[in-house]
Amino acid sequence: MDLEGKLNxxxxxxxFQMLNLAQITGRLTLxxxxxxxxxxxxxxxxxxxxxxxxxLKLGEYLVREGLINSDQLDKALRKKAKGKKIGTILVQSGAISENELRCAIENQIKEVVYEVVRWREGWFTFEEGKKPDAQDILIDIPIDHLMLEGMKRMDELGEKS
Structure with a gap:
C-alpha cells in the first residue's frame, strides 16, 4: 500500500495513525x-x-547529555571514517552501553516525531516495504504515546492541530 498526499x-x-492501524512496514517521507x-x-x-x-547529531546529543565527553566523540569520529556508525563505535570502545545508545536513539526519534507533528504544509509519501540501512539501530516505539506527547507539546506552544 503506497500512499501520498498533502499535509494540509x-x-x-x-x-501515523493510519499506518499504525494498518500495521504496515515501510518508509514515510514528509x-x-x-x-x-x-x-x-x-x-x-x-x-x-x-x-x-x-x-543535533547523535554524538553531539551524547555529549550534551553527559554520556560522553568531547574527547571520546573526537576519537569515535576519527574511527567513523572506516564506515561504522558513531553509536556502534562508542559502544565497542566502552564509552557508552548498548542501553544508553538505544535510549539516546529513541529520544532522537521522538524529537523528530515531535517536530513533524507540527507540520501543516508540504507533502508525504509512504513506500511499503522500504527499510532503513542495515547498520541503523532500530527501536520499536508505539505510536499512541508519541502522538499524545506531540499534541501536548503543541498545546504548550499554543499551536493548533
Whole structure:
C-alpha cells in the first residue's frame, strides 16, 4: 500500500495513525518547505526517524547529555571514517552501553516525531516495504504515546492541530 498526499489535507498525526492501524512496514517521507523527514515503520510502530537538517547529531546529543565527553566523540569520529556508525563505535570502545545508545536513539526519534507533528504544509509519501540501512539501530516505539506527547507539546506552544 503506497500512499501520498498533502499535509494540509492529512496531518502527520492522521498519517501515523493510519499506518499504525494498518500495521504496515515501510518508509514515510514528509517534505516541508524548510525540512524533510524520513520515518520508518515496522508493523505500524516507528522504528527509525531522521530529519534532513537534524539540529543535533547523535554524538553531539551524547555529549550534551553527559554520556560522553568531547574527547571520546573526537576519537569515535576519527574511527567513523572506516564506515561504522558513531553509536556502534562508542559502544565497542566502552564509552557508552548498548542501553544508553538505544535510549539516546529513541529520544532522537521522538524529537523528530515531535517536530513533524507540527507540520501543516508540504507533502508525504509512504513506500511499503522500504527499510532503513542495515547498520541503523532500530527501536520499536508505539505510536499512541508519541502522538499524545506531540499534541501536548503543541498545546504548550499554543499551536493548533
Amino acid at each position: 489535507v492529512f496531518e502527520p498525526t492522521t498519517v 517534505d516541508a518547505r524548510f525540512n524533510s523527514a524520513r520515518i520508518y515503520f515496522i508493523l505500524g510502530n516507528i522504528t527509525y526517524a531522521e530529519l534532513s537538517n537534524r539540529p
